[in-house]
Amino acid sequence: MSNREKHDRMANAIRALTMDAVEAAKSGHPGMPMGMADVATVLFGKVLKFDPTDPHWPDRDRFILSAGHGSMLIYSLLYLVGYEGMTLDDIKNFRQLGSRTPGHPEFGHTTGIETTTGPLGQGLANSVGFALAERMLAAQFGSDLVDHHTYVIAGDGCLMEGLSEEAIEIAGRQKLNKLIVLWDDNHITIDGSTALSVATDQLARFEASGWNATRIDGHDPDAILAAIERAKTSDKPSLIACRTTIGFGAPNKGGTNGVHGAPLGAAEIAAARAFLNWEYDPFVIPSDVLDAWRLAGLRSRQAHKNWTQRLKDTDATLRGEFERRVRGDLPSKTGEVVAGVIAKARADGGAVATRKSSEIALEALTEALPEMVGGSADLTHSNNTKTKATSVYVEPPKYDGRYVNWGIREHGMAAAMNGIALHGGFIPYGGTFLVFSDYCRPSIRLSALMGVRVVYVFTHDSIGVGEDGPTHQPVEHLAALRAIPNLLVFRPCDTVETAEAWKLALEHKTGPSVMALTRQNLPLLRTDDTERCLTARGAYELASASDEAQVSLFASGSEVSLAMKARESLEAQGVPTRVVSVPCFELFLNQPEESRRQVVGKAPVKIAIEAAIRQGWDQIVGSDAAFVGMTGFGASGPAPEVFAHFGITPEGVVATALSRLKR
């Protein structure tokens, strides 16, 4: 058999599995896997460094299917090259409940999937984080341990999402020359020809941001291999436009949008089998083809062995540190570091904004945790994200810094942070204003869905922003973030809670966290000397009532000090009042019901206070509680005046309490 014949049979195995699985599932996307089968066969068959017997080998090349709807491409490949976690039965159960082969590839669910994709553009933008993490880790541990490529298959949809531009620009600025993007240039989207909505010269677009860009016949294995090899020698990131026929092999539907997202149907599948000379029954892979693929799966064994030897030969301390970093364990001193921050804050006293509290915590933590990589979407000195330890920028040619200038690209930053966290070896954190969390929300959702440790530092967290006005004043964002499952949203009230929140965020290995931080100064409230991390409970009594409580005040962040003032005033008027600080809804709702009941208490009047909308508070305090907060958008003016304008003041809380008591 000629090399070309062998290639074709290997590629057709992907096409056949795809057609059959989509047909069996009665849903799915055959077009991309069939169109990109040749590219994928060259990539997995001849280029990619991986070992199916050790899917987590730290120095493997990363493969990211940004066009995640074409999930049968990666499922086929995982099965063909011999990943243990992917059997023919899994393929047959494509898109069935509980299967390893869900509609879109899910990280953590299926071994061999590097990142969850489907929401377009995300995989491509993740890949920038992967490639950046590779460079950073290599800078810290050397190329003996870290030296791999990041390959991406992206579709037209990925390139149309604005997120892609942010990713392209970051990759270009960072000269990520080990990032290679294979674009499925098939001229088709769901609605028809790309010409309906695209008049962009993609090659010129990528070149404008410092990429190599080339176009090849995506069905010519030699051209594919040559283009990848060329890209590997470049000093820039590379785009390879692979001109393909979507649904290649389907003689009637191929090349049309009819093949994008629906089963081909029995007749077209039969025609495709004939066209491809694929005479086997559904789901049957002949042994010559399976053997060839399994052999391809062994290609990197020697490289893997050599790497393992190099790791063994590495200085024990460096090796231990490398292994700790890859495992994602924190240094044992982390707790101590946080305790130190708290002790100092208590000794110092004084009012600081929680964004500053966060900086204080970060100064100590980034010093102690070399895995922390900071950054901001061009708001470094507003987000207070840069510390002494992270003062060197991550940039070419050395990548030995720990702070990324993401530019005004919140979405690209968030998606790249997901990639950095997924790559391993780092804990990324990045800042913007809370109101602009909307710009990166799709990536925050994916942090949560994948369960990766990314910390979002969102400052300017309320109408306390003041003069910048309603466009910059978050009102609904706390509720909207709390709505995302598996995301910890912290809104600490002072430096102690902020330090505790950082500790919890770093310890939260299985999910992302948000820090909602103020621009305005707040007094130190946690003057107790407890060593317990009260923030871990999500909510706790910060100040008790002088007698049986008539009023319970619940607040988060900047409104806790306001509640404390209201309590003082109420107590002075003879109304026993307690204050509950609520730094994290999610952690509170995870407490045992009895503990929750105790914290909520039985005071006849309950008032929740937050300079944001009410939504979400009912679950904490009950729908019969009063609420002092926002009901609409904010206003431009000095912060104290804006708070007064909306009645979010100690006096407002006292008046609400007294009127409720009179009922």
Add this chain to the structure above:
Amino acid sequence: MSNREKHDRMANAIRALTMDAVEAAKSGHPGMPMGMADVATVLFGKVLKFDPTDPHWPDRDRFILSAGHGSMLIYSLLYLVGYEGMTLDDIKNFRQLGSRTPGHPEFGHTTGIETTTGPLGQGLANSVGFALAERMLAAQFGSDLVDHHTYVIAGDGCLMEGLSEEAIEIAGRQKLNKLIVLWDDNHITIDGSTALSVATDQLARFEASGWNATRIDGHDPDAILAAIERAKTSDKPSLIACRTTIGFGAPNKGGTNGVHGAPLGAAEIAAARAFLNWEYDPFVIPSDVLDAWRLAGLRSRQAHKNWTQRLKDTDATLRGEFERRVRGDLPSKTGEVVAGVIAKARADGGAVATRKSSEIALEALTEALPEMVGGSADLTHSNNTKTKATSVYVEPPKYDGRYVNWGIREHGMAAAMNGIALHGGFIPYGGTFLVFSDYCRPSIRLSALMGVRVVYVFTHDSIGVGEDGPTHQPVEHLAALRAIPNLLVFRPCDTVETAEAWKLALEHKTGPSVMALTRQNLPLLRTDDTERCLTARGAYELASASDEAQVSLFASGSEVSLAMKARESLEAQGVPTRVVSVPCFELFLNQPEESRRQVVGKAPVKIAIEAAIRQGWDQIVGSDAAFVGMTGFGASGPAPEVFAHFGITPEGVVATALSRLKR
């Protein structure tokens, strides 16, 4: 005085007002207005077609300050050219509570502001909608009535946001040659030099998407004028990179990030006054300069008069229609059309997905309302957004269609729809999957903040999506959208409610609406023969209990039919059960308290049912009610199995009801 001297004095008036206002406010952004004062002076002094005495003249050129933080630029201009709504006192009250001069320009708040900006990239993307609306309206009413340009001042931040790429690509594909973007190419962002984060050749980037691009000295009035005049003759959209010194005139801070977002301080202001030869006291504009500016404000008077004459000369029917369209009034038959849809749905019966119900309503509405412009982010046949009446595409050279192929650019679509609505003459609606509302959330927020009539058609609204899995199954999105103030979120349960929701959305002139629609079929439930629009109440009793209700079931959308089945089963077991349909939280919460109390009722067991998270429901049903819905992300599988997996079934509801009754 030479022309150049006169120009300089006019430009320096902007610089002086900016310095003084920011200094008085003790906050603000002097850098951009001072840097772009020359460009703005040429644009407003010599090019822009506008009439300060009639700010709403439909054929005015549109000016959009995409770099909204430089708000003192537009406030200065509005004052200088003589807009009635902008006095020197307003300038002196910059950024004060209740002033006409908030931190960022706000549409609807300050006359002369075409769109609210500040969140970066939005103004640029709005402008694509403005320019597209101009072409579409000209196609429908002729160039005698509609023939104007859209000018944008954008900053580096606008160009870094991925949204800008979507906007650029749409404008390029649509060949919007009357769109002219003046980029403040000052090499500075908040964090310092743009080189920190940008390695993109912006001119090449724009050219790749079919734009003209040129670079000029942004302080040379002749070059500015020549470049704009050249751009006006082009057959493509134009980017003019205006190389400027940020904070031009501030001799020490100019050209640095120190001048971007903070007052200059007394010493630097004094130095700037000396540097600019501006010897006047704060807020004083000498009469020669004010006169020159006021004269510039009169420049387009004759053009305006001519236009008014042409409008008068227009055929009365066409003129009446033009005026109706510009006012934004609906045709008087709109109610009748909706009634017809409802009558037919009742006659037809049968189960349809609400995305199909929406298509049915749209077929009739788009036929009757020529102002409706449809589109989709490449999911036309999934969102069911294209109708017979809108079947012709909006595209060059004729722009006579009514359906826009936005491409896979949700954010660009939403921002452009804001621009179309703001321009006037159209009611835009556009579709994507509900889960991808996250991609355009910043623009949805601005629709709501500005109060513009944009309708978001979000289909595939729950785990009912099925096989596509958790990346495509919205769980938190209903809550997150309901959190946005001034946004109506409709989740109708059948064709009748869907038609009612469309009617309400179209009648809602002062804000946007979301239609959350199913992929899966739903039975017709509103078989009553009432002509009242029950959806207008937000929630209402759909089925009463056979006796004093023991159980009240509350549901929206696809879960209403599920509630009806549960009711049947409970009634069969002797438990009087009623069902309340809740198609719109916002409208319900606006009802008088007594009406709300009646709808909620007094049944001892209340259960809310929604295939989404609970957040937000407590405000409707109380925190003591039970909830049948989601608590985390979804799963990939056939929809009925996924519903069963998460216990969102009639049986699940019945079990919950019975266990609650036993308590």
